Amino acid sequence: MRAIREVREDELNELARITIEAFPGMKVDSQEARDRMLDRLSKVMKEPTVHFFGVFEDDDMLGVMRCYDFTMKLHATRTLVGGLGGVAVDLRHKKEHVAADMVRFYLDFYRRKGAALAALYPFRPDFYRRMGFGYGVKMNRYRFRPGDLPAGGAGSHVEYLTTADREELAACYDRHLERTNGLIQMPSHVLDSLFSDPALHIVGYRAGGELRGYIVFRFESVPGDNWLASNIQLRMLIHDDQMALAALLGFLRKQADQVERIVYETQDESFHHILTDPRDGSGSLLAGLWHQTNTQGTGIMYRVIDVARLFEVLRDHDFGGVTAVVRLDLIDSFLPENGGSFRLVIDAGRARLAPGEAADVAIGMDVSDFSSLVVGAIDFGRLFAYGRATISDESFAPLVGRIFHAAAPPWCLTNF
Ligand SMILES: CC(C)(COP(=O)(O)OP(=O)(O)OC[C@H]1O[C@@H](n2cnc3c(N)ncnc32)[C@H](O)[C@@H]1OP(=O)(O)O)[C@@H](O)C(=O)NCCC(=O)NCCS
Numbered sequence: 001m002r003a004i005r006e007v008r009e010d011e012l013n014e015l016a017r018i019t020i021e022a023f024p025g026m027k028v029d030s031q032e033a034r035d036r037m038l039d040r041l042s043k044v045m046k047e048p049t050v051h052f053f054g055v056f057e058d059d060d061m062l063g064v065m066r067c068y069d070f071t072m073k074l075h076a077t078r079t080l081v082g083g084l085g086g087v088a089v090d091l092r093h094k095k096e097h098v099a100a101d102m103v104r105f106y107l108d109f110y111r112r113k114g115a116a117l118a119a120l121y122p123f124r125p126d127f128y129r130r131m132g133f134g135y136g137v138k139m140n141r142y143r144f145r146p147g148d149l150p151a152g153g154a155g156s157h158v159e160y161l162t163t164a165d166r167e168e169l170a171a172c173y174d175r176h177l178e179r180t181n182g183l184i185q186m187p188s189h190v191l192d193s194l195f196s197d198p199a200l201h202i203v204g205y206r207a208g209g210e211l212r213g214y215i216v217f218r219f220e221s222v223p224g225d226n227w228l229a230s231n232i233q234l235r236m237l238i239h240d241d242q243m244a245l246a247a248l249l250g251f252l253r254k255q256a257d258q259v260e261r262i263v264y265e266t267q268d269e270s271f272h273h274i275l276t277d278p279r280d281g282s283g284s285l286l287a288g289l290w291h292q293t294n295t296q297g298t299g300i301m302y303r304v305i306d307v308a309r310l311f312e313v314l315r316d317h318d319f320g321g322v323t324a325v326v327r328l329d330l331i332d333s334f335l336p337e338n339g340g341s342f343r344l345v346i347d348a349g350r351a352r353l354a355p356g357e358a359a360d361v362a363i364g365m366d367v368s369d370f371s372s373l374v375v376g377a378i379d380f381g382r383l384f385a386y387g388r389a390t391i392s393d394e395s396f397a398p399l400v401g402r403i404f405h406a407a408a409p410p411w412c413l414t415n416f
Contacts, residue, residue, distance in 0.1 A: 001057065001058070002055060002056070002057050002062075002101065003055075003056050003057075004053055004054070004055050004056070004101065004102065004105045005053065005054065005056065006051060006052060006053055006054075007045070007052040007053065007054045007061075007064065009042060009045065011054065011061065012038055012041050012042060012045070013038065014054075014061045015041065015052065015054065015061065015064045016028075016034065016037055016038055016041065018061065018063065018064050018088050018089070018090050019064060019086060019088045020034070020037075021088075021090070021091050022088030022089060022091070023088065043189070044066075044189065047187065047188075047189050049068060049069040049070075049187055050066060050067070050068055050069075050187075050189075051066070051067040051068075051069075051109075052064065052065075052066055052086075053065050053066075053067060053102065053105065053106075055098050055101060055102055061090070062089065062090050062093040062096070062098050063087070063088060063089040063090060063093065063098040063099065063101075063102055064086065064087075064088050065084060065085070065086055065087045065088075065102045065106060066084070066085045066086040066416075067082060067083065067084060067106055067109060067110070068082070068083035068084075068085065068187075068416055069082070069083075069113070070082070070083045070119070070184045070185070070187075070414070070416075071184065071185040072117070072119070072182065072183070072184045072185070073177050073178065073180065073181060073182065073183050073184075073185075074117065074181070074182070074313065074314070074375065074410075075181055075314065075317045075376070075406065075407070076316060076317055076318075077313055077314065077316065077317065078185070079115070079116065079117070079313045080110075080113060080114060080115040080116075081110075081115055081117045081118065081119050081184070082106065082107075082109065082110030082113070082115045082117070082118040082119070082305070083118070083119050083120065083184075083414075083416050084103070084106050084118065084119075084120040085120065085121065085416045087099060087102060087103075087123075100131075103128075103131055103334075104334070104335070106118070107303070107305050107334075107335055110305055111305050111306050111309075114309065115305060115306070115309070116304060116305065116306050116307075116309040116310035116312075116313045117302060117303065117304060117305065117310070117371070117375070118133075118302070118303045118305050119136075119300060119301065119302050119303070119412075120133065120300070120301055121299050121300055121301075121415070121416065122299075122301055125298055125301065128301055129301070129368050130334070131303075131334045132303050132332055132333075132334045132335060132338075132366070132367040132368050132371070133301035133302065133303040133368055133371065134301060134302055134303065134367075134368040134369055134370070134371035134372035134373075134375075134377070135298050135301060135368075135372050135377060135378075136182075136298075136299065136300040136301060136302055136372070136375065136377045136410055136412065137182075137267045137300075137377050137409045137410060137411060138267070138296045138297060138298050138299075139265055139266070139267055139296065139297050139298075139299055140265070140266055140267065140268070140269065140271065140294040140295070140296050141263065141264070141265045141280075141294055141295045141296070141297075142262075142263070142264045142265075142266070142271055142272065142275075142278075142280060142293065142294045143231075143261045143262070143263050143264075143280040143281050143282075143294075144261065144262055144264070144275050144277070144278065144280065144281075145256065145260070145261060145262075145277070145281075146232075146252055146253050146254070146255050146256040146259050146261075146262055147253060147256040147276075148275045148276040148277045148278070149249045149250070149252055149253040149262075149274065149275065149276075150246065150249055150250070150253070150274065150276075151250050151253055152246050152247045152248075152249065152250015152251060152253065152254075153246055153247075153250065156205065156243070156246055156247030156250050156251075157205075157247070158203045158204060158205050158247055158248065158251045159203070159204055159205075159206070160201070160202065160203060160204075161202040161203065161204045161211075161214060162195065162202075163195045165202075165204065165211065166191060166192075166195065168204075168210075168211040169191070169194075169202070169204070169211065169214055170186060170191055171211070172204075172211050172212070172213065172214060172238055172240065173186055173238055174186075175240060176238045176239075176240070180408055180411055181375075181376055181406060181407070181408040181409065181410050181411070182375060182376070182408075182409070182410025182411045182412055183411060183412065183413060183414075184412060184413070184414040186414070187414075190414065194216060199218045199219075200216055200217070200218050200235070201216070201217055201218065202214055202215070202216050203215050203217075203248065203251055205239075205243075205244045205247040205248055207243060207244070212239065212240045212241060212243065212244040213237075213238055213239030213240055213241075213244030213245060213247070213248050214236070214238055214248070215234060215235075215236060215237050215238075215248050215251075215252070216234075216235040216236040217232050217233060217234045217235055217252075218232070218233050218235065219231070219232060219233075219259075220232075220233050220263070222260055228258070229258075229260055230258065230259055230260070231259060231260055231261045231262065231263055232252065232255065232259050232261075232262045232263070233263050234252070234262055234263065234264040234265075235265075236413060237264070237266070249274070261281060267409070267411040267412070268411075271294075272293045272294070278291070278293040279291045279292065279293060280292055280293055280294055280295070300412045301371075302371045302372065302375045302377070302410070303367065303368070303371050304338070304367055304370055304371045304374060305335065305338060306338060307328075307330065307338060307342055307353075308342075308353055310374065311342075311344070311351055311352060311353050314351065314374075315350065315351075315352065316350075317349075317351070318349035318350070319346050319349050319350070319351045319403045319404070320349060320402035320403045320404075320405055321348060321349040321402075322346050322348075322349060322399060322402055322403050323346060323347055323348055323349075324346050324360045324361070324396075324399060324403070325343065325344070325345050325346070325358060325359045325360050326343075326344045326346065326359060326360065326361055326362070326363060326400065326403065327341055327342070327343055327344070327359035327361070327362040327363070327392075328341070328342045328343075328344055328362075328363055328364075328370070329341050329362060329363070329364035329365075329390075330342065330364075330365065330366075330367055330370055331364070331365070331366045331367065332366075332367040335367070338367065339367065343355065343356050343357075343359060346403060351403075360396065361391060361392055361393055361396040361399070361400065362391070362392040363380070363389060363390065363391050363392075363400055364389065364390040364391075365383060365388060365389040365390070366388070369383050369388045369389060373389075373404050374404065375406070375410045376404075376405075376406025376407075376408065376409050376410050377409055377410055379401055379404070379405060380397065380400045380401045380403075380404050380405075381397060381398075381401045384397055
């Protein structure tokens with residue numbers, strides 16, 4: 001008989017074995033590394049927002065996963081989002097629907113908790129897209145020379161931040177979250193880990209005594225024989241205003257004598273506008289005369305798990321100021337109780353679900369695409385053009401586009 005339940009601390013060894021075998025690339029290949037991993041897992045499992053689950057048959061553990069209670073900013077609202085990570089199946093029990101059972105359990109778990117959305121980083125995007133997860137915004141890897149950043153200007157001095165600045169850093173991140181879409185509130189153990197990793201450096205900028213921005217970075221060596229040469233991996237760049245940004249970029253620019261390239265991974269599509277020379281050093285030309293500025297990848301995926309709850313969460317969101325009645329026909333093969341037809345009554349931008357038949361227009365799509373649409377990762381017009389969405393009357397396509405257009409695409413700075 002198969003059952004899914006929380007993993008006990010005395011079962012962590014078995015959880016670690018399954019995880020290590022499922023992810024050989026983690027290179028946990030010595031007793032010391034395994035002990036470190038167990039130590040870390042035992043701390044994380046005590047976090048009240050993190051839940052380790054296992055799939056059991058009798059007493060045998062067949063698979064494991066981690067669920068995270070995240071609070072995410074979705075448009076103007078902060079809301080509970082269920083995160084999934086660390087999915088691993090015992091090598092002997094693959095292809096026995098262990099992963100499918102876990103994902104199904106995870107979706108039900110967060111539906112019961114009242115979440116409208118779930119999110120994960122996929123090991124393979126197609127695997128989770130079939131389960132109803134839609135793509136988020138792509139990640140860009142820029143590789144620029146420090147000297148291509150603007151100078152900071154007079155008075156833009158910066159300082160190292162330490163654990164003493166923990167609360168101020170958290171507040172600065174939170175202000176950034178409030179201005180953007182999609183960011184996840186920083187869990188306290190993630191905040192702690194910023195200060196406990198000796199390889200990470202945190203530099204901040206203050207104005208009037210208040211922390212107005214910070215960067216998190218580490219050095220990486222450059223391949224070759226020159227141990228003096230290095231790159232900077234810029235992990236996070238948070239700023240309240242132009243002054244803070246200028247100061248932080250000015251600090252990075254000053255490293256030009258020792259640092260070859262700054263490697264910055266960000267969902268900001270426009271970052272190249274800051275750079276004097278945005279080319280990434282590859283020398284590659286694309287499609288004729290297009291200089292390669294960055295490489296890209298898809299990562300975070302979102303899933304609507306409860307449509308009714310979603311429109312409750314978004315009751316104060318402005319759906320483009322539109323007044324219209326839209327029928328949404330949603331296909332959800334993995335979670336059928338979440339699919340079906342929904343009648344959305346929108347009055348001057350405020351939307352609610354209401355029973356009834358009459359509608360100005362009907363749109364249809366898979367829950368994966370609807371999830372991407374509703375978080376703001378893609379416009380309706382593109383989904384329609386790609387044949388991923390249908391509409392009963394094409395002349396309504398611009399109106400539906402306005403309803404679901406997001407002021408900002410969703411970004412995520414939390415790895416899990
Ligand atoms: C990837 C991994 C988790 C898959 O585990 P698994 O238990 O073998 O996967 P499953 O047997 O549950 O396969 C998924 C099933 O869901 C089914 N499924 C997917 N979408 C579905 C849908 N919309 N409706 C119904 N069923 C669906 C698939 O059809 C598949 O079943 P099938 O093999 O009968 O076709 C496992 O191979 C592993 O641990 N890999 C290494 C670690 C890793 O990469 N983890 C993922 C990190 S995010």
